[in-house]
Amino acid sequence: MEGAAMILIELAWRFALVSAIAFGGATAVIPEMHRFLVEQNHWIDDTTFAALFAISQASPGPNVLFVALFGWQVAGFAGALVSTLAMCGPSSLCALAFEHYTGAHRDARWMTIIRRALAPVTIGLLMATGATLAQGADHSIATVALTIATVAVGLSTRLNPLWLIAAGAAIGVLGYA
Numbered sequence: 743m744e745g746a747a748m749i750l751i752e753l754a755w756r757f758a759l760v761s762a763i764a765f766g767g768a769t770a771v772i773p774e775m776h777r778f779l780v781e782q783n784h785w786i787d788d789t790t791f792a793a794l795f796a797i798s799q800a801s802p803g804p805n806v807l808f809v810a811l812f813g814w815q816v817a818g819f820a821g822a823l824v825s826t827l828a829m830c831g832p833s834s835l836c837a838l839a840f841e842h843y844t845g846a847h848r849d850a851r852w853m854t855i856i857r858r859a860l861a862p863v864t865i866g867l868l869m870a871t872g873a874t875l876a877q878g879a880d881h882s883i884a885t886v887a888l889t890i891a892t893v894a895v896g897l898s899t900r901l902n903p904l905w906l907i908a909a910g911a912a913i914g915v916l917g918y919a
Contacts, residue, residue, distance in 0.1 A: 749817050750824050752783075757809065757828035764833050768806040770867035773874040775812065780878075785816040792878035806830065884918040 756778050760771040772795065779786045786794070794815060798808035806829060813825025847853055872893070880886045892906045 746817065746820075749785075750820055753813055753816060753821055754824045754828040757813075757825050758832050761829045761831070761833040762836065764829075768809060768829060769871050770864060772871040773867075775809075776874045776878070779812055779816065786812065788878035789881075790815065792875055795875060796879070882918070884913055888913055 756775075760774050761768075763774075764771045776791060780788055780791050791812075794811040795808045798811050799805065801807060806826070809829040810822040810826045813821035813823070815821070817824070844853055876886075876889050880889050888910055892910070895901055895906060896903065
């Protein structure tokens with residue numbers, strides 16, 4: 743097979759795999775995406791990875807948009823299509839099957855146990871995502887300080903995160919980042 747076809751097959755396989763463990767949504771598996779896109783295959787660099795994620799989160803639409811951007815960066819339109827279908831397909835089918843099966847057993851003890859067991863898994867995956875994105879985006883003392891301040895403010899107050907985004911934008915415009 744040609745190189746382009748092999749890349750599309752690899753994208754489909756990898757995104758389908760991470761789809762299967764994406765408890766908490768697609769952002770929960772950003773570290774694994776980073777590992778295979780940046781570290782293992784060198785298809786995207788750290789800065790581009792963080793920028794594509796930031797662009798996708800600032801854009802209107804589904805929060806899984808970054809998967810299409812990653813695929814586009816690696817293999818153009820075909821990469822975007824394959825990555826999105828591979829990321830959304832398996833997890834959607836699993837969710838539908840799970841919902842269908844468990845709908846009649848919502849109050850069962852085993853359902854409560856599963857929900858409680860998945861909560862720390864989701865939190866851990868999301869914390870790993872934050873660390874991975876910070877490593878790709880924090881290149882100065884100002885950006886490291888902003889990241890730490892954002893986490894502290896986000897955890898300790900009910901301040902709207904848009905204010906924190908505005909602060910980051912102001913720091914960038916002023917040339918401190």
